Amino acid sequence: MSVYDTLAERGFIEQVTDEALIRDMLARHAVTCYIGFDPTATSLHIGSLVPIMSLVHMQREGHRPIALVGGGTALIGDPSGKSEMRRILTRDEIDTNAGAIKQQLARYLDFNDEKALLLNNADWLTELNYIEFLRDIGRHFSVNRMLSAESYRMRMETGLNFIEFNYMLLQSYDFYYLNKHYGCTFQMGGNDQWGNIVAGIDLTRRLEETRVYGITFPLLTTAQGHKMGKTEKGTVWLDAALTSPYDYFQYWINTEDADVERFLALFTFLPMEEIRVVRTLVDAELNMAKSVLAFEATKITHDEEAALSAWKASAAAFNLRPVDSKLFPSSAIPRRALTGDRSAITTINKSRKELEKGIAAFELFEEVGLCSSRGEARRLIAQGGAYANGSTIGRFDDIIGIGQLDDYGEIRLRKGKKSYVIIKIVE
């Protein structure tokens, strides 16, 4: 069984250039493969998790992944899948982002001894000479064919800028370049990258007379058709500083029923035989499967300690039932209740003096970040969605202070059913 079968079985594959040849190639020898990552922010988010996991699977089976940070292509902006031209970032912004993303990817992939490579296409793209590029590369592209690509066709409606039109050539050049210099023969990417991948394959064949391959991943939405990785707190980032491991855990545990099996296959390394059991689970047991998904996913992106502490906090807050020992035997998730530990929940320190004085509830909710404005906090309280230590806050200007401290010296603030912040007294 080759990685190809693993990827296929786990739901990673949408389109393939040549299934038989790819399966054979991956089974026969170590392959160098690549995926591009856009440095458009200082952190990747859940949307990049499918590509990342696929690279991890490749590495686990002895292949060599290249994570290509698109520092050069980001200067252009990929129009694929976008209905509008996006903001073009400055060189500095891109360099900062590229650096941050490199660090982040190192949590998933082993870059020691060149077992995986991190490259930035700015290194070669910015060296290109326009006239030479047109003569050597541009002549291999048919405008007619490019216009028939799905990614460009949809933009014919709203308008396509020339700078974006060149994106396909640059990504194609990347593939050619990686093939020539690193022996890379396999490109993977989201399904919106299909046109770019195929163009790169054509270009490499014309220039090098080498056959290279590609696959695309399905573009993931939830069973409801919502984009993944968006919550009331905004994007779910992979960086613990932007999205805490606890919030990350919560994102996964809130997965819709219909997505649990699919997500376990994509976002954990648990064996498929254990995952397939999910389709027989209902009610409480299905929620256990969500715990396992959240635990395993958090463990991969953060670490086991963070996953455990998020699990404990979540279990304490939601009276989570421990996962049955017969389910998911490969998972290291705890099988029995552990003492309540809420340390993973966002905690804000307050001095005794501040608490003695007390703070109006609507100001406090805004201050600790549960609400984005005092007005929002007032509305929340008016609608009965604000709680202190489990009881509803009646008036927007009720004073929260020293009197509400519990035995642990804490006040638990809650918004709705799921969002908590703990106020802790510091002497």
Added chain:
RNA sequence: GGAGGGGUUCCCGAGCGGCCAAAGGGAGCAGACUGUAAAUCUGCCGGCGAAGCCUACGGAGGUUCGAAUCCUCCCCCCUCCA
């Protein structure tokens, strides 16, 4: 370069002198129901501790008691012509 159409709150999209913090939908938040799910129903959905004020309809000016709405210039996008 010429002619026409357009840029509205997170997104789509109506409004085209006061009744506009701006219809409708989506997204989001809360409540009810539940299983920290989905679906459904209800309420909310720019900021400021009331009234009221401030900020917002591409940008800058102007007309008017009053401008998202009218005028001038500028920027950007689309369509057709060149």
